Amino acid sequence: MDSESFYGVTLSEKEPIAQFDVPEIPEEYIIHSHKLIIKQIFLGPEAKQGEFNVVQAETKVSDKETVKIPIAVLKVGETRSLNPNVEFPNGSVTFKLVQGTGPVYVCGKAELNLGEFEDGQIYEEYSEDEGSDLDFEDDVPPQTNGKSNKKK
């Protein structure tokens, strides 16, 4: 089962941090994979002239290491928006406005690939088939016993 949702957050001097975490899901499901894709980062019209606005991302780059790196550098009069199209697969990400007062808008989408506990049901179907075979074999022995009695 696949699920997608729009992702949009605002970073500013007052709220410079946005955290994206692996979503919580109901018990009947397991997460196969999830991914956050950042499509566009841009400056609001109120942003100040002559000021750099820098968005930094912090995330895992392997099972052991994390990295903090700028993913957007915006400036009124030079760069109003960027389309990073970067993906953050299977982990938490923290976005922080490390320079400038914003507002900076970060947009993208979150993809979630869930598995239902269908696997258990599939195994139950197979065991039902085996059960019916066993039942058939169970019918046979009494008749065989009858046969052996008859020999005596």
Next chain:
Amino acid sequence: MADEFFYGVTLTGENSSVTWDVVSDEDYVRGQKLVIKQILLGAEAKENEFNVVEVHTVKDSVQIPIAVLKAGETRAVNPDVEFYESKVTFKLIKGSGPVYIHGQTIRDDVEPVDMEEEDEDDDVADLGDDDEEENPKKRAKIEQNADGKNAKNKKK
């Protein structure tokens, strides 16, 4: 399942370089790839200075710029290029940076689809067939025995 991770590295100054290489691991049957989505000039970069990032791939022996950035003109580019199963080096051949390179690494260990699942179904079907073959024989024996038994009972 493919191992995917965010890739983010920094070229800090003129002539600095960063290398990515495949992991020599037999588990990644379908190969490993590096995808470059964005190359971005840092806020501290000097105005009107060209910053040029060159890529060198070992497998194809290619050496070519993939980004030309300049503060006040081009802050970032989106190459969306991929490097499959090759050692790759990014070098800042012009400018003092800093330049940030973003993308993702994909290490695919998904095994090719095999025919085992169909074989399993065939095995189950075969078992069923075997039972059907045996049962008629068993039924025939049972019927013979039953006839014999009935005959004896009748005699008595």
